[in-house]
Amino acid sequence: MAEVRPELQIMLESMRRVVVSSERLRTQMADHLGLALGEVIILSLVGYPDPVTPTELAVALGRNASTITAAIDRLETAGMIERRSHPRDRRKTIxxxxxxxxxxxxxxxxxxxxxxxxxxxxxxxxxxKTFEDAAAALDAQSRLLESEPYRRAPRG
Known part of the structure; x- marks a missing residue:
């Protein structure tokens, strides 16, 4: 395990508190809307800044298409989103x-x-500025995880 400088440890703890507080608030928001947290995340991404296809949404969230499709179905049933024909490619849905x-x-x-x-x-x-820097650092780590996945220790 890498040694962590004291100022980095303090920053990481502060960021952890922000993440926990944000997740608690987002969970409460989802509960009030009668949605799952993942559905609120999807709702917040649909149409921002432009309409998206289900495939684009899956890629943006790093999820498989079937998971996203199920959430889209629930959001559509809840009356939060609509599927429409893509204006330039009728084979696609936005x-x-x-x-x-x-x-x-x-x-x-x-x-x-x-x-x-x-x-x-x-x-x-x-x-x-702080949030943008943090997002860039986390995005970089996310990209690294694609080539450096966690490997469980062998059991027994």
């Missing part, structure tokens, strides 16, 4: 957020605005 889905996303955005809206402009700029 996903769009329904009116009810827009209401739900607006409610989710309002919660986030309330959480951070009172911070100063400079604090928001600093947080944005």
């Amino acid at each position: 996903l769009v957020v329904s009116e009810e889905g827009e209401r739900a996303l607006s409610w989710l955005r309002d919660l986030s605005v309330r959480a951070f809206g009172e911070h100063s402009r400079d604090a928001l700029i600093d947080m944005t």
Whole structure:
């Protein structure tokens, strides 16, 4: 195991608290919407910034198509998203957020605005830079995991 500098350990603990708090809030949001957490994540990605195909969504989330299709089916049944024909390729389907889905996303955005809206402009700029740096570092590690998967120790 690699030695961890004290300042890095403090930062990692702070990030862990952010992740845990975020997951707790997102789980509560999902519960209020009557959705699973994964479905809220998918809803937040559909149509942002443009409509997506189920395949594009699966790739973005690193999930297989059948898992994504099942979640899309549940979101469609819940009235949150709609499937439409792709405007340029009729063989494909795109996903769009329904009116009810827009209401739900607006409610989710309002919660986030309330959480951070009172911070100063400079604090928001600093947080944005920190979050962007963290996202880039985590994305880089995610790409590495594709070639360096965890290997369980042999049993017994």
